[in-house]
Amino acid sequence: MLSSQVSGQVTACILLGLLMTCFDPGSCVCYFSLEYQGVYATQSIISGGSTIQYLEVAIEADSIPIWGNCHRRLGNNVILYDTTGGTDCVRCFHLQFRSRHILEVHNEGLERCYTNEDAALQTCPTLEDIRNRETREIMLYKTTTIEGQALDPVYCPLNGRFRMTYNINDGRESATECPEPTSTLANCPRGNAFTMDLHRCSFGDFSKSYECLGDWEGTDGQRYLALHDPTALAAADSDPPPPRFRCAMYKLEEGTGSIFLSLSYDSTCINKLHSAWEGYETLVLTPTPPKTPASEATAANCQFPDWAQGQWENLKVEGNQLTYTDLISYKTYRAYCLEEEIAGLIPVYTQSQCGDEAFTCLAMQERSSNVMEFQISPDVKTKYEVGLCSSPASLTWDAWVTQGRVDRFKQSPCPVAGEYTGVIPDATILCAKLYSDCNNPEIMFYTVFSCYNRSEVIEEREYRCLGQWSETTVTYTYTERRDQAGYECFAGVVVSDGEIYIMEAGVNCQRGLEAMSYGMKLVKQAPCLNDAAMAPRPYTPPPTHRPWWNDTRNPWTKKASSTTPKPARKDTSKGGVSPRAPTPILIPVGVLAVLLVFCRVWA
Known part of the structure; x- marks a missing residue:
């Protein structure tokens, strides 16, 4: 989604276009979420002996121009109307959203089309069709946003340093090209890419780098990885030119840490790619043992708190x-406690996947049985100092990092009843409805919908x-998206039992938001009458704990001004852990959904 730093002129342009267009019945029926919108590349020729070519595909607010206008969405299925041929x-x-930069599309075949919606609905691919590879696969690799902006990097799951063997199954020979584990692979120093250095191979020494686009x-239950070759365009004149994008399967072997990785022949996920062990190119990665931790870490007699033990996001x-995998610095850190927790503060020794070492202070807080937050001080030391965390006020602290528990102990009811x-x-x-599953x-x-026509749904989550x-007058609720992968935090204010204000607080529960000024006002329309525990109760504000919406930032409103200044962030290049920065506040999803279509008309 776009940042809320969008000018009033753009917002006015969107609203004018929406007003002028949506009064035409049937013209505003179906929209693509902003996560889907963008400019993509897709392979246009699938042939082992042909030059791989690419076609540009743009996904706009209400259409995919080369395929048609969005008419109806039914879950992941979408009906597109194409009238460019005269009929x-x-x-x-x-459509399956696989990562921020990957969209997987399945269709009966672009050479087939129907003259009515009912006939087309009969051909919608099922999960079984896709699993059995009985549909046409179209892999879309995002190249820019719909506004032409560059994309953010994506963390690579091939994490650390490995020794590897390599084999290419091109039919030219039966022997393995790089049979000895003298070649290496590492995602250092950039955690969003990896480099293969091949040595003692039948074709000589060779080096190759890929950027990760998502996994x-x-x-079918297998793990996939999308890759971008940053050198492919420069090598377009070679014979044959390398594919710009690659699809891979991989499997992490529990216990040993070894990774089996296979790459497809081209930019599809089906051409000569069958499993993590069988593909056009196959690699076996054996992890290189990390550095021995500092003596202070190996000699320490402590543990992290019992409530924190387990698997989080x-x-x-x-x-x-x-x-910890830091999705901002694109690094993975191992941290060892050096002393027992005192008032939530723990001195730690950290080591990155590339071997960078540091001593620093960690703060951990249990927010609920399924939610925790931690902070890392960027004031790192190269040597351990006794009393490292004894004066927290003298340290610089990064923002809180919020994490949801994967191995949940129990379900946590939402504070929305009705x-x-x-x-x-x-x-x-545009209107919105927030409701609970009683x-x-x-x-x-x-749900975001037109205030003039409730059946005209813009967004569903x-x-x-x-x-x-x-915290003080603000209550935060941490959630997991169920319609797609991801986590979101909300904050807000309760005025009465029937009136609340909510805001979106990013993925790390950003502090200092003003829900009463910038949040969305929601009024209760109906209780959960079928569940006595969820029925309306007299509103009595507790002394310290308020419902989550008390200070929650609505993800569909303008940016709020922060009342809490951010601490100065120091250089973490010496090996300190760099938690995720707060996500910017977002403008309305409904507005974003129509941004591109209408601004081109009314700008």
Whole structure:
């Protein structure tokens, strides 16, 4: 989603376009979420002996121009109408959001189309069709945002340094090209890319780098990885030119840490790619043992708190050791406690996947049984100093990093009981509904729709609540997206039992937000009458703990001004852990959904 730092002129342009267009019945029926929108490259020729060519595909707010206009969305299936040929051509596409830069599309075949929606619906791919590879696969690799902006890097799951063997199955020979584990692979110094240095191979020494675009679990249960070759365009005149994008399968072997990796022949995920062990190119990666931790770490007799033990989003805590993947610096850190926790502060020794070492101070707080937060001080030391965490006020602290527990102990009910509706402040022609699943109180839904036509849905989201806590007048709730991968935090204010204000607080529960000024007002329309525990109760504000919406930033409103200044961030190049920075506040999803279409008309 776009940052909220969008000018008033752009917002006015969007609203004007939406007003002028949506009064035409049937013209505003179906939209693509902003996560889907962008400019993509897709392979246009699938042939082992042909030059690989690419086609540009743009996904706009309400259309994919080369395939048609968005008519109806049914879960991951979308009906597109193409009238460019003079007659209606209706097709069903299955869209699966795999990562920020990868969209996997399945279709019966672009050469087929139908003249009515009912016929096209019969051809919508099912998960079984996709699993059995009975549909046409179209891999879309995002190259820029729809506005032409460059993309953010993505962390690479091939983490650390490895020795490797390498084999290419091109039919020219039966022997393995690099049979000895003298070649290496590492995602150092950039955790969003890796470099293979091949040595003692039948073709001589060779080096190759790839940027990671995302990894995911496929419909078949296997792990996939999308790669970009940054040198492919420069080598376009070679014979044959290398593919710009590659698809791979990989498997991490538990216990040994070894990784089996296979790459496809081209930019598809099906051409000569069958498993992590069988592909056009196959690699076996054996991890290089990390540096021995500092003596202070090996001699320490301590453990991280019992409540923190286990698997979290990007954090794993086991005894006296934790492993954290920092998606901002694109590094993975191992941290060892040096002393027992005192008032939530723990001195630690850290080591990155590239071997960078440091001593620093860690703060950990349990927010609920399924939510924790931690802070790392960027004031790192090269040698351990007794009393490292004894004066926390003298240290610089990075923002809190919020983490949801993967191995959850118990479900956490959402603090929303019933149905609430409101008008989006920055787009008053758009309304929103927030409502709970009365039979599953940990689930809540959010829908953006036209205030003039409730059936005209702009955006739909589904959340699982993981836990909530309060700080002063602000209550935060941390959630997991169920309609796609990801986590989000909300903050807010309760005015009465029937009136709340909510805001989006990013992925790390950003502090200093003003929900009453910048949040979205929601008014209760109906309680959960079928569940006595969820029925409305007299509102009595507790002394310190308020419901999550008390200070929650609505993800669909303008940016709030922060009342809490950020601490100065020091250089972490010496090996300190760099937690994720707060996510910018976002402008309305409904507004974003129509941004590109209408601004081109009304700018």
